[in-house]
Amino acid sequence: MSLAVADTGAAAPLSAADQAQVLAVVERLRDLPGALLPILHAIQDALGHVPAAAVPIVAQGLNLSRAEVHGVISFYHHFRSEPPGRHVLQLCRAEACQAMGARALEHRLRERLRIGFHETTADGAVTLEPVYCLGNCACAPSAMLDGEVRGRLGADALDQWLDDCGVAR
Amino acid sequence: MNASPTPVRVYVPLDTSARAVGADAVARAIAAEAERRGLPLTVVRNGSRGMFWLEPLVEVEAPAGRIGYGPVAVADVPALFEAGFLAGGAHRLRVGAVAELAYFRNQERLCFSRIGTIDPLDLEDYRAHGGWAGLERALAMDGAAIVQAVLDSGLRGRGGAAFPAGIKWKTVLGAEAGQKYIVCNADEGDSGTFSDRMIFEGDPYRLIEGMAIAGLAVGATQGYVYLRSEYPLAFALFREAIDRARAAGWIGADVCGSGRRFELDVRMGAGAYVCGEETSLLESLEGKRGQVRFKPPLPALKGLFGRPTVINNVITLASVPDILAHGAEWYRDYGVGRSRGTLPLQLGGNIRYGGLIEKAFGLTLRELLYDYGGGSASGRPIRAVQVGGPLGAYLPESQFDTPIDYEAFAAIGAMLGHGGIVVFDDTVDMAEQARFAMEFCAIESCGKCTPCRIGSTRGVEVVARIQAAREVERNTALLRSLCDTMLNGSLCALGGLTPYPVLSALNHFPEDFRPRDHAQVA
Numbered sequence: 155m156s157l158a159v160a161d162t163g164a165a166a167p168l169s170a171a172d173q174a175q176v177l178a179v180v181e182r183l184r185d186l187p188g189a190l191l192p193i194l195h196a197i198q199d200a201l202g203h204v205p206a207a208a209v210p211i212v213a214q215g216l217n218l219s220r221a222e223v224h225g226v227i228s229f230y231h232h233f234r235s236e237p238p239g240r241h242v243l244q245l246c247r248a249e250a251c252q253a254m255g256a257r258a259l260e261h262r263l264r265e266r267l268r269i270g271f272h273e274t275t276a277d278g279a280v281t282l283e284p285v286y287c288l289g290n291c292a293c294a295p296s297a298m299l300d301g302e303v304r305g306r307l308g309a310d311a312l313d314q315w316l317d318d319c320g321v322a323r
Numbered sequence: 324m325n326a327s328p329t330p331v332r333v334y335v336p337l338d339t340s341a342r343a344v345g346a347d348a349v350a351r352a353i354a355a356e357a358e359r360r361g362l363p364l365t366v367v368r369n370g371s372r373g374m375f376w377l378e379p380l381v382e383v384e385a386p387a388g389r390i391g392y393g394p395v396a397v398a399d400v401p402a403l404f405e406a407g408f409l410a411g412g413a414h415r416l417r418v419g420a421v422a423e424l425a426y427f428r429n430q431e432r433l434c435f436s437r438i439g440t441i442d443p444l445d446l447e448d449y450r451a452h453g454g455w456a457g458l459e460r461a462l463a464m465d466g467a468a469i470v471q472a473v474l475d476s477g478l479r480g481r482g483g484a485a486f487p488a489g490i491k492w493k494t495v496l497g498a499e500a501g502q503k504y505i506v507c508n509a510d511e512g513d514s515g516t517f518s519d520r521m522i523f524e525g526d527p528y529r530l531i532e533g534m535a536i537a538g539l540a541v542g543a544t545q546g547y548v549y550l551r552s553e554y555p556l557a558f559a560l561f562r563e564a565i566d567r568a569r570a571a572g573w574i575g576a577d578v579c580g581s582g583r584r585f586e587l588d589v590r591m592g593a594g595a596y597v598c599g600e601e602t603s604l605l606e607s608l609e610g611k612r613g614q615v616r617f618k619p620p621l622p623a624l625k626g627l628f629g630r631p632t633v634i635n636n637v638i639t640l641a642s643v644p645d646i647l648a649h650g651a652e653w654y655r656d657y658g659v660g661r662s663r664g665t666l667p668l669q670l671g672g673n674i675r676y677g678g679l680i681e682k683a684f685g686l687t688l689r690e691l692l693y694d695y696g697g698g699s700a701s702g703r704p705i706r707a708v709q710v711g712g713p714l715g716a717y718l719p720e721s722q723f724d725t726p727i728d729y730e731a732f733a734a735i736g737a738m739l740g741h742g743g744i745v746v747f748d749d750t751v752d753m754a755e756q757a758r759f760a761m762e763f764c765a766i767e768s769c770g771k772c773t774p775c776r777i778g779s780t781r782g783v784e785v786v787a788r789i790q791a792a793r794e795v796e797r798n799t800a801l802l803r804s805l806c807d808t809m810l811n812g813s814l815c816a817l818g819g820l821t822p823y824p825v826l827s828a829l830n831h832f833p834e835d836f837r838p839r840d841h842a843q844v845a
């Protein structure tokens with residue numbers, strides 16, 4: 155086991171518990187045809203992100219190079235390499251939501267959170283991510299708040315949610 | 324002591340959009356209030372009827388039929404009980420018999436026949452409403468006869484390109500023997516579309532049945548559904564549906580005791596729009612970066628893991644059971660010209676009555692926008708609609724009489740795509756929409772070809788310069804030539820069609836690309 159940790163190069167090492175989780179995921183799913191995406195999903199579901207230190211473990215388990223695994227992680231918008239904040243706000247930026255005021259919500263969020271997309275507030279409270287359609291286009295504008303889709307989302311409801319997350323007005 | 328009365332069935336949708344506007348809390352409140360009053364009732368979580376302005380739409384199985392109330396808020400629940408809604412009583416939110424509402428009654432719901440009426444995961448409900456009839460029919464036919472039925476139905480792919488499904492199936496049937504695959508494209512990335520999602524959440528066995536029939540038709544024993552990560556609820560429900568269908572013997576090692584095999588698995592995408600493109604999707608299923616492949620070879624001959632593969636959209640596959648059950652002619656009788664059958668249209672954005680409208684091809688955009696949609700949500704004039712997702716053209720009012728028909732749309736330089744219609748009122752800034760189209764292409768480009776990867780980034784800059792009133796004429800000419808390069812030099816439709824929203828905005832709404840008249844008060 156120490157091998158996998160020593161092998162991660164510059165990446166911050168995984169805690170023993172996280173490493174055990176990653177190893178278990180790889181062990182459980184490696185024999186699926188096209189196993190890499192299911193494995194990355196399972197790691198992100200368990201740890202909130204796919205840490206750089208997990209890459210060599212996954213690569214070894216699937217007999218791929220680290221560059222290949224890294225290339226796949228970086229290709230897909232869904233996978234994060236950094237841990238998210240305590241809350242994740244995914245705002246829909248696509249056309250149907252634009253038609254119902256999503257751009258104004260985006261401005262409001264940038265102002266209040268003082269961050270851009272793919273960033274986390276300094277206190278670690280909220281990560282802001284873009285999403286392009288949640289299939290809720292008839293009840294726009296939409297966002298996914300900690301994994302739950304919310305529709306007909308006004309600025310007030312969004313502000314309320316941020317208040318509940320402990321974000322200062 | 325009296326025997327306890329049979330519990331009334333109350334339907335509260337579990338659909339993502341219904342939940343997004345509070346359906347879960349309403350379902351809990353109804354159950355709690357019933358308990359408090361000692362009234363026996365069963366809360367059934369159905370799919371949505373697709374009349375989203377009414378969500379959460381609560382339906383009660385009353386003596387007079389299914390009576391609807393909506394949109395219901397938690398605060399309305401006690402008053403609904405007071406009004407005797409369990410027997411269909413009068414209340415401000417009562418909309419009457421749901422199936423009789425004009426919006427619903429005037430549709431031709433084939434693919435969506437069960438959605439909103441049944442319990443999506445209940446196998447008995449599915450069977451009682453005509454489920455598995457197509458599969459049973461197919462089990463008595465040989466592969467070539469199934470393929471012929473799909474050919475004769477005139478069914479064209481509903482994912483965007485509208486390629487005849489039967490021709491694709493025929494190629495796979497005739498391909499070299501050995502492992503073949505059925506892949507369902509459930510990436511549904513187009514803004515303004517949610518029909519695939521509604522199938523997963525409202526009638527998932529329909530897709531399973533369609534895929535099993537496809538497997539029997541071409542001799543494929545393994546199916547995969549590639550479902551986007553933005554639809555976690557659809558994913559969870561579909562997983563459960565696969566397990567239940569397998570346990571009941573509808574799929575698996577011995578389909579309905581026929582001795583034939585069809586295994587099914589669902590995989591989650593990872594937030595890449597381009598993975599809706601079929602070859603990119605196959606790369607992704609194989610566990611790689613979702614880069615588009617060169618064609619040929621066609622996926623029908625060398626698809627998933629290099630094997631012959633049918634890849635179809637959810638709605639294409641979900642249309643197949645009825646074609647088998649009722650016959651190719653029955654399906655063909657709907658529609659116009661070379662657009663046969665029905666299309667589930669999806670009205671979203673700035674529209675008063677947004678929702679799912681399944682109709683035979685041939686009605687006009689105007690009928691959809693005004694007769695169904697009731698005009699804009701804001702009450703302001705509708706200025707532009709984008710049909711067919713982010714790669715579709717923006718259409719001005721003068722084109723609203725175009726019939727919903729693949730060829731009629733192609734004739735005006737537009738496309739129906741997956742049937743999404745996004746509505747904008749007169750506050751829209753079309754230069755900003757054009758800039759976004761380029762930005763979206765830049766974000767989602769798979770990076771394989773230069774016109775798309777670099778062209779879109781340059782496109783964002785050029786539109787921004789026009790918006791800033793810098794050398795407008797020169798930059799407009801530059802934008803057109805950039806679009807030309809992308810149109811002609813891109814490997815797939817992401818780079819190749821992004822010029823459509825851009826150029827249609829420029830051509831139909833040129834005033835938005837001219838320097839603003841600063842004297843004018845906004």
Ligand SMILES: Cc1cc2nc3c(=O)[nH]c(=O)nc-3n(C[C@H](O)[C@H](O)[C@H](O)COP(=O)(O)O)c2cc1C
Binds near residue numbers: 508513
């Ligand atoms: C950029 C891009 C995105 C696409 N997205 C989807 C999608 O989300 N769903 C889909 O069914 N087809 C999508 N397509 C079309 C597919 O490439 C392909 O035509 C379709 O899966 C074939 O199935 P059908 O014949 O049943 O429509 C997309 C195409 C492109 C170029």
Ligand code: SF4
Binds near residue numbers: 597771772775
């Ligand atoms: S057009 Fe864009 S998305 Fe399509 S293959 Fe080329 S780079 Fe990839």
Ligand code: FES
Binds near residue numbers: 249295
């Ligand atoms: S565009 Fe935002 S949910 Fe579809």
